[in-house]
Amino acid sequence: MKFPGRRRHKHYFPVEDKDPLISQFHSSDRLTHNYICGIDQIVVDIEAKVDQAFLDEFQLKRGMSQVIDSTITNALYDRLKRDKLVEYEFAGGTIGNTLHNYSVLADDRSVLLGVMSENINIGSYAYRFLCNTSSRVDLNYLQPVDGPIGRCFTLIDDTGERTFAISAGLMNYLRPESIDKALVQNSSALLISAYLMRTQGDETMTEATMQAVQYANEAGVPVVLTLGTKFLIEQDPTWWAEFVEKYVDILAMNEEEGEAITGFSDPLLAADKALDWVDLVICTAGARGMFMAGYVEESFKRETEHPLLPGAISEFNRYEYSRAMRKSECENPIRMYTHSAPYMGGPDAIKNTNGAGDCALAAVLHDLSANVYHKLNVPNSAKHEQNAFTYSSLAQISKYANRASYEVLVQHSPRLSRGLPEREDSLEQAYWD
Numbered sequence: 001m002k003f004p005g006r007r008r009h010k011h012y013f014p015v016e017d018k019d020p021l022i023s024q025f026h027s028s029d030r031l032t033h034n035y036i037c038g039i040d041q042i043v044v045d046i047e048a049k050v051d052q053a054f055l056d057e058f059q060l061k062r063g064m065s066q067v068i069d070s071t072i073t074n075a076l077y078d079r080l081k082r083d084k085l086v087e088y089e090f091a092g093g094t095i096g097n098t099l100h101n102y103s104v105l106a107d108d109r110s111v112l113l114g115v116m117s118e119n120i121n122i123g124s125y126a127y128r129f130l131c132n133t134s135s136r137v138d139l140n141y142l143q144p145v146d147g148p149i150g151r152c153f154t155l156i157d158d159t160g161e162r163t164f165a166i167s168a169g170l171m172n173y174l175r176p177e178s179i180d181k182a183l184v185q186n187s188s189a190l191l192i193s194a195y196l197m198r199t200q201g202d203e204t205m206t207e208a209t210m211q212a213v214q215y216a217n218e219a220g221v222p223v224v225l226t227l228g229t230k231f232l233i234e235q236d237p238t239w240w241a242e243f244v245e246k247y248v249d250i251l252a253m254n255e256e257e258g259e260a261i262t263g264f265s266d267p268l269l270a271a272d273k274a275l276d277w278v279d280l281v282i283c284t285a286g287a288r289g290m291f292m293a294g295y296v297e298e299s300f301k302r303e304t305e306h307p308l309l310p311g312a313i314s315e316f317n318r319y320e321y322s323r324a325m326r327k328s329e330c331e332n333p334i335r336m337y338t339h340s341a342p343y344m345g346g347p348d349a350i351k352n353t354n355g356a357g358d359c360a361l362a363a364v365l366h367d368l369s370a371n372v373y374h375k376l377n378v379p380n381s382a383k384h385e386q387n388a389f390t391y392s393s394l395a396q397i398s399k400y401a402n403r404a405s406y407e408v409l410v411q412h413s414p415r416l417s418r419g420l421p422e423r424e425d426s427l428e429q430a431y432w433d
């Protein structure tokens, strides 16, 4: 719950003193609301601490997200239960987490597309997923299926490395006809992950995703792709690069995924390379914080007031105070980059890194969506003389994203249980204005 805040005496007066003009102005139903939507394999995370011998026993590759068959699933589940190794069971899924965190941060609507069991028993995984998802995430468009959603065994070793074993259930049976064209085309962004391309046999998730992407591309709705895991990208980096160039507008990745798709281990160079394909890049880099890269029209560029940073691209942060634009909106596009270290140098004790990257992306999406909201409701604002993609400067967004992921690092779940404080000394005043 948000802090109730201070009450001022002057706001309490008799009904007859009410000014009809003022009440009209404050009426929130006169504001136009926007939303973002995303597609996911609906899964619940089952988290346990394990060692290498445990991974070997179930033929799991350390650090990977891998799909397991029903024999391994049953054996793994029985073993986790028998030895009481399960620490948490919580709604997961990379896009589910991101939309939940977006809705918590923005206190606004997002729409999740995917499947949901049509018959739900109290305490079942489907039930848990629904219970652990923000009421601001619209679940009305989920496609019913006759069977279970997915389970993601999240196995964490002593070093904090996470190995994901996915028991798919019916999570990949979202059908193309379940994608509502108007819903996608009226949204402020369509969020997808690389995992959605990992289907087999008669699973229809990839086709459904491509249907949504086609609708979004047709309507100019930004398609945001998060790469999920480097192992998926490493299998065919050229295919992924072409996919990104053809269909995607905003690319989110961590430094390992960045290396897999671009060949550059330096996150700044990886972000720069990815900017050949998309309009905006987010590259998280664990304890090193995050890098972002984007475009701005020459005439709207703003120089940073921070020291210029050395790096593979010298003084790369020079224009980090600029708001990002789509390359196609710029007559003379300039590339700009920013880097932010972790908020407060990172937490003293990290409880869990699960979902830190998803949360950073949620904050970026919040900024993008706030821009759309502002434009819809205050179209004549001087702010929109620049046809920017983002509400804030790249420098501000990356700080906000790191602030949001900090919150995930100090809790056990990948999903935020509350929004960020209204104002913080550590964020520049301009952010809140």
Ligand SMILES: Nc1ncnc2c1ncn2[C@@H]1O[C@H](COP(=O)(O)OP(=O)(O)O)[C@@H](O)[C@H]1O
Pocket (backbone or CB within 6 Å): 253, 254, 255, 284, 285, 286, 287, 288, 289, 290, 341, 342, 343, 345, 346, 347, 350, 353, 354, 355, 356, 357, 358, 360, 401, 402, 405, 406, 409
């Ligand atoms: N060990 C760490 N110390 C401090 N901050 C961290 C650490 N790991 C992650 N973070 C924060 O979380 C963000 C996302 O983390 P990262 O691990 O790169 O994402 P992903 O979960 O996608 O692999 C980073 O940009 C940083 O702000």
Ligand SMILES: Nc1nc2c(ncn2[C@@H]2O[C@H](COP(=O)(O)O)[C@@H](O)[C@H]2O)c(=O)[nH]1
Pocket (backbone or CB within 6 Å): 040, 041, 042, 043, 044, 045, 065, 091, 092, 093, 094, 095, 097, 152, 164, 166, 193, 195, 228, 353, 354, 355, 356, 357, 358, 414
């Ligand atoms: N939709 C899918 N989500 C998956 C898969 N494997 C893992 N995950 C989810 O990722 C988050 C952790 O995100 P990260 O940014 O910290 O890597 C976790 O909650 C898992 O549920 C998958 O195959 N599909």
